[in-house]
Amino acid sequence: MKNFIYKNPTKIIFGEGQIAKLSDEIPTDAKILMLYGGGSIKKNGIYDQVMEALGSRTLVEFGGVPANPEYEVLMEAVELISKEKLDYILAVGGGSVIDGAKFIAAAVNYKGEEPWDILAKGEEIHEAVPFSTVLTLPATGSEMNSGAVISRRSTKDKHSFGSPLLYPQCSILDPTVIHSLPKRQLANGVVDSFNHVLEQYLTYPTDAILQDHFAESILQTLVEVGEKVIENPKDYKMASNFMWSCTMALNGLIAQGVPTDWGVHGIGHELTALYGIDHARTLAIVGPRYYEHTFESKKVKLAQYAERVWNIGEGSLEDKAKQAINKTESFYHSLGVDTRLSDYTDDYEGTAETIEKRFSERGWEGIGENKSVTPNDVKEIIKATY
Template sequence: MQNFDFYNPTRIVFGKDRLQELDQLIPKNSRVLVLYGGGSVKRFGTLDKVLAGLGNRTVFEFAGIEPNPRYETLMEAVDLVRRESVDFLLAVGGGSVMDGTKFVAAAAPFEGDEESLLEHGFAGLPVEQALPLGTVATLPATGSEMNMGAVVSHKGGKWPVMSPLLYPTFSFLDPSLTFSLPTRQVANGVVDAFVHVVEQYVTYPVNAQIQDRTAEGILKTLIEVGPVTLANPEDYDARANLVWAATSALNGYIGVGVPQDWSTHMIGHELTAMFGIDHGQSLAIILPSVWKLRKEQKREKLLQYAERVWGIVDGSEEERINQAIAQTRAFFESLGVATRLDQYGVKENQVADIVEALKAHGMTELSERGDMTPEISHQVLIDAFSE
């Protein structure tokens, strides 16, 4: 196991009908900005419950944070924070709203060029302060409710924003708030959580037994509850397990002391930016091809994944790996998520443009080993078309 530090200060408030507890978790004299996306939090009554839970505090609202939150939109929220001397942010929504709120938290007190905050990637922001924030999660997918990361869209790219100052102070996870989600969003969320896990797990072994067994447990849970919660959206137990699996997939716990990949995410980001393919869909497209092209580098962990997650023990090593990849693709497709680039209207002659975008965004040494070149990414993308 590799050396690591582990720190996660986020308080999780899990379960039904607990939004009245907001009053206990935010300082009484706070000036609060509630940030959300479209009208669903209003239509389904979530916003009213949040506002009631905030009591008599001074509260402002900022609506319209879009999927894949745009820098320009978030800067409008930053202007509102500064103009009204807001000192606490509350995100109500899915990963995009939470990610956008994190950027606002970092940018509002920043005295330099806010656009420069997008330039630091996984190295972390050079900031010494950020506004405190909390979240009310309405979509199980990204894990943003319990980590320090965000992704912001700007100038045709998707830019990581990271800082320990951006951990939410608390996050409310009420599975019942997710019952009204469209099937497509739930299916994408299952895929997103699944790929979060394997980006940290299917790399190479370092004898991290706790991390491996926890990752395998999350994966098996997603395989079990994903179809159930899609078929029965108001099955509380299934949805509760999905919500906690999605949070556990990216709260840092399974990623400590182990190598991490993230190449599927980085290539997937370009598909979202260039073609508007949903984030979860982009991951379902790319992951099987990454594994196919990187069998040798991931051989030991792919075999472990095949046996422990899918119960595949018969056949040669090559056969077991191929079966595990096929099972993974079949699982995504069973959720209604297509897994081939051409199924989204992308043409093979556009692959070169995707690779150029990867180069422009510095994604030239991907994978847990840093040896996945643009040429290999090109091969992955070609393989992602229908056979």
């Protein structure tokens, strides 16, 4: 087990009817920027619950944060906070809105040249506006971690950043918020969280026995609830386990003391930037082919995954490892998620070369837990997804 430092101070308030508890968590004299996305919260009742909980607190709304939150849009919110002298952010939404809140929180008092440097140059932040969240879409885990991914439309860039100052103070997780979500978004949530675990688990064998079991616990749970939660999001047992699994998949716990990969995400981000494919679906496209391409270095862990998550007891180590990849891809299909780039765009020719070029231009010599997946490997992996 590698050495690690772990601290996660976010307060989780979990359960049906818990949005009302916001009134105990946000200071009564807070001047709030309330951030949300496309406005579905005004149709499904979440907006009304939040407003009732906040009572007479000063509040300015900022709606319209897009999926893959964009720098240009978020900078408008930064200006609004300064202009209105607001001092608290409440993100009501999924990962995009929460990630956006983190960037805004970091950018408001940024002392450097321009806040873009936080993303492009990894400039450290020294203070952040306090914020809390009401999660409306389980998937990214952003509600209990301190990282975010932000895009810039003008340059087709997508950068991640983070800071210990960017944990939400409080996150409300009410599993009934998923009642009105489209099946597409529910499936995305299952695939996204599943891949978060795989990125922290499918590397090389380590001495972290407990972390492996924890990772497998989340995978097992997502396999058990995935199809059912999409079929009937009003099944509270399925919804609550789905929601808590998404949070636990990326709140840092299972990453402690182990190597992590994140190559599937790195390549997937490029597909979103180029074609606007849903983030989770890019992971379903890239993942299986990535594991085939890195088979030799990952096969021991793939076989362990086969045995413990998919109950595959028969066959050689290689057989089990291959079956694990097949099972993973079939799982995505069972959720209604396609796994070929050509399922999403007819324009896929040349994608591999384009992305190889982007990786090379950034000077990335290699990605993955061994930094061994080169731009040329990325090209081969993407070709295999056609």
